[in-house]
Amino acid sequence: CAPAQEGRRGPRDRSGRRRKKNLIERAYSQDPLSGLAVWCADEAGPFQTVPQPGDHWAPTGKPVRQSHEYLREGTMKILTLFNPATGQVRIQPASQSPNTVLHAWLKAELLAILAMLPPLATPLLDPMATRALWQAWQHDLTIRFTLPEILPPLRLLLVWDNLAGHKTAELVVWLCQHGIMPLYTPLAGSWLNMAESIQRILKRRALGGQHPQTPEQIGEWFGQTANAWNRHPTPFTWHGKRWQRRRSRTGDRRHRVGGSAAYANRPVPRRRP
Numbered sequence: 001c002a003p004a005q006e007g008r009r010g011p012r013d014r015s016g017r018r019r020k021k022n023l024i025e026r027a028y029s030q031d032p033l034s035g036l037a038v039w040c041a042d043e044a045g046p047f048q049t050v051p052q053p054g055d056h057w058a059p060t061g062k063p064v065r066q067s068h069e070y071l072r073e074g075t076m077k078i079l080t081l082f083n084p085a086t087g088q089v090r091i092q093p094a095s096q097s098p099n100t101v102l103h104a105w106l107k108a109e110l111l112a113i114l115a116m117l118p119p120l121a122t123p124l125l126d127p128m129a130t131r132a133l134w135q136a137w138q139h140d141l142t143i144r145f146t147l148p149e150i151l152p153p154l155r156l157l158l159v160w161d162n163l164a165g166h167k168t169a170e171l172v173v174w175l176c177q178h179g180i181m182p183l184y185t186p187l188a189g190s191w192l193n194m195a196e197s198i199q200r201i202l203k204r205r206a207l208g209g210q211h212p213q214t215p216e217q218i219g220e221w222f223g224q225t226a227n228a229w230n231r232h233p234t235p236f237t238w239h240g241k242r243w244q245r246r247r248s249r250t251g252d253r254r255h256r257v258g259g260s261a262a263y264a265n266r267p268v269p270r271r272r273p
Helices: 015-028 099-116 127-136 169-177 195-207 215-231 241-248
Strands: 005-007 010-012 037-048 075-082 089-094 156-160 180-184 236-238 262-264
Touching (some): 015 236, 037 099, 075 099, 075 195, 075 215, 089 195, 089 215, 099 169, 169 180, 195 215
Parallel strands (some): 037 156, 156 180
Antiparallel strands (some): 005 010, 037 075, 075 089, 236 262
C-alpha cells in the first residue's frame, strides 16, 4: 500500500479508495456470459431552462444570438441506469429526486432487469457457497455492510455513488434480498461510474444548442434521445490509461468517451445522424 499522504486535515490513507477502485474495475471485467450482470446508476442535472451551449445551424459569419432574458421555470433531473456490456440505458425525468422517488423508480427498474436476465447455467444450491460469492465482492473493504442471514444467488452488481441516501438500511436489505450487490464508488471517485459517460452523451445530443422553455420539455428531449440511442447502442469497456498506452503500440486503439474512464470500440458521433 502507498504511504499515507498529508492533507489539510491531517494524514490521508488512500488504501481504502484503491480497494474500492479495484473492486469496481473487477466488476467491469466480468464476462457478460457469466450470469452476473453489471449496471451503473446515477442522477444527472439539475438542468435549467436556459440557452444551452452547442452547435447551431447558422450561416457562416452570422452566429446565432441568444437573448439574455429568460425565465427560470424550474429544473429537471434525469435518473439513469446504464448497462456497459450492451450499451442499453434507462432514464426517468424527475423534478426532484428524494429517496422516496429515487428508490421507488430504481426498485421497479431493477425488478424489470432481473426478470430479463437468463437463468443461471449452474445454480448454487449450497448456502455456504452462495454466501462466499457475496463475501468475495466485499473482500478487503475497510467498511462492509452486514449481509442478511438468507441470501439468494448473486445476479447483479450495481455501481453507484457513495451518498448517504444510497446506503439506507431498507434499500440495502431490499437489494440483497433480490440478488443485487451495491458497489459504491470511493469519495472523489465518480469517474469510476460509467453512467457519467452516457449522461454526457445524452445531454450533448438532447440539449446542445437548444433553449428549453419548460422542465417538461427537457425531460421529453432526454427521453427521445435515450430511445434513439437504445435503437443502436454502443457498448462501453473499461480500460485505464496505462493499458491504453500499451495497446497503442500495437495499433489497437480505443475511442474514449467523456465522463469516466470508459472506452468504446467505435467512435460515438456527437449528434445523431
